[in-house]
Amino acid sequence: xxxSYKGWELLYxxxxxxxxxxQDPYGPTSECFSSNDVVRMFELGALSRDVxxxxxxxxxxxxxxxxxxxxxxxxAQSMYxxxxxxxxxxxxxxTPQPAxxxxxxPQTLVYVPTTCSVNLAQGSVDTIRMQLITxxxxxxxxxxxxxxxxxxxxxxxxxxxxxxxxxxxFHNVQASDDVIRxxxxxxxxxxxxxxxxxxTEQRLCLKGTSNIEFEGI
Amino acid sequence: MAAFHPPTWEPLFAAASRNPxxxxxxxxxxxxxxPYLTDWILSRYGLxxxxxxxxxxxxxxxxxxxxxxxKTVQPSLAHLRGFVRISVLSALRDQSRxxxxxxxxxxxxxxDPEQDLLQKLMIDEALxxxxxxxxxxxxxxxxxGRTSAEIATALGLDTGHVDVILHRCRERCREILTxxxx
Numbered sequence: 001x002x003x004s005y006k007g008w009e010l011l012y013x014x015x016x017x018x019x020x021x022x023q024d025p026y027g028p029t030s031e032c033f034s035s036n037d038v039v040r041m042f043e044l045g046a047l048s049r050d051v052x053x054x055x056x057x058x059x060x061x062x063x064x065x066x067x068x069x070x071x072x073x074x075x076a077q078s079m080y081x082x083x084x085x086x087x088x089x090x091x092x093x094x095t096p097q098p099a100x101x102x103x104x105x106p107q108t109l110v111y112v113p114t115t116c117s118v119n120l121a122q123g124s125v126d127t128i129r130m131q132l133i134t135x136x137x138x139x140x141x142x143x144x145x146x147x148x149x150x151x152x153x154x155x156x157x158x159x160x161x162x163x164x165x166x167x168x169x170f171h172n173v174q175a176s177d178d179v180i181r182x183x184x185x186x187x188x189x190x191x192x193x194x195x196x197x198x199x200t201e202q203r204l205c206l207k208g209t210s211n212i213e214f215e216g217i
Numbered sequence: 218m219a220a221f222h223p224p225t226w227e228p229l230f231a232a233a234s235r236n237p238x239x240x241x242x243x244x245x246x247x248x249x250x251x252p253y254l255t256d257w258i259l260s261r262y263g264l265x266x267x268x269x270x271x272x273x274x275x276x277x278x279x280x281x282x283x284x285x286x287x288k289t290v291q292p293s294l295a296h297l298r299g300f301v302r303i304s305v306l307s308a309l310r311d312q313s314r315x316x317x318x319x320x321x322x323x324x325x326x327x328x329d330p331e332q333d334l335l336q337k338l339m340i341d342e343a344l345x346x347x348x349x350x351x352x353x354x355x356x357x358x359x360x361x362g363r364t365s366a367e368i369a370t371a372l373g374l375d376t377g378h379v380d381v382i383l384h385r386c387r388e389r390c391r392e393i394l395t396x397x398x399x
Binding site: 020021022024025026027028030035036038039040042043044058059063066067069070071 | 220221223226252253255256257259260261266267269270294298345349350352353368371372373
């Protein structure tokens with residue numbers, strides 16, 4: 001092995017040295033998730049095939065749970081936009097600043113298995129049922145669950161079950177005017193819905209996003 | 218409908234590297250990279266989630282400082298990953314999590330801390346050139362400190378089979394590393 005940095009640079013020139021590291025699956029099986037898969041699931045919700053794999057693969061379950069525990073995007077964005085980087089570097093800022101830490105919250109992976117029916121005349125949505133793949137079941141019991149975005153609901157309830165992860169249900173869900181207008185034009189639409197779990201609207205202890213398919217009735 | 222499109226990294230790196238003092242461009246790069254790099258380091262190195270943000274932030278600051286000083290000529294994801302690896306390996310070494318890593322190359326850690334880190338970096342880089350199963354079992358064993366029995370359970374194999382795989386994968390890793398010996 002070379003003892004100079006030249007060796008390290010040579011490694012980059014080897015096949016595979018410049019490939020996108022986020023595309024490869026990583027784990028004990030070839031069906032395990034890539035980083036792209038993990039990010040996609042947290043942005044758009046889990047698909048049936050994702051949940052099916054999670055039910056079989058302990059490594060991927062732990063991976064998803066751990067990813068949800070990291071709380072940095074808003075923190076990093078806020079710090080970089082508020083403190084010039086060279087000042088931060090020169091002052092040796094190495095740890096998150098408490099003032100910004102309050103903005104961050106853990107994420108949960110959301111799985112919505114079924115299409116939701118929207119009553120076009122009343123603008124109401126049938127019960128929305130979703131599985132939350134998270135370790136934070138206590139937060140779900142303690143806090144208020146809300147849905148925001150194209151549909152709104154203010155009081156989700158935790159449904160006890162034998163599944164390894166909790167299911168929650170939202171009743172009295174209201175669809176936005178945009179959703180109703182779109183469903184009058186199309187049989188089905190898919191929209192991104194935001195789940196917020198918190199003691200108050202400002203203090204979130206958990207959040208998640210997922211695509212949900214709606215159909216008009 | 219929201220659809221998933223992984224970012225195209227080159228334009229983000231180009232914008233950030235054009236002016237290392239452009240906070241907005243660096244913020245965009247950081248925010249885009251954050252979830253991908255976070256999963257990458259959590260899955261491969263078994264880091265505590267509470268440390269991941271600090272480690273990534275450290276790496277990005279160092280990378281940006283190098284760029285500003287004109288010391289880095291090829292801004293790219295591969296290059297930034299090198300900085301992330303240094304931060305991660307330094308953190309793992311501080312936790313004494315890399316004690317057995319040198320077994321892969323059959324030699325003790327160099328006394329010089331810089332050379333020691335370089336040796337570990339090269340091992341880590343070489344693991345990425347192995348097939349997925351080899352990379353997984355070697356990282357699980359030497360970065361995350363798992364036993365052969367634990368790896369066997371994850372792979373659905375018996376422990377003896379895992380030991381054989383570990384032996385072969387170490388050999389392949391050594392072949393990659395010795396290919397670049399002076």
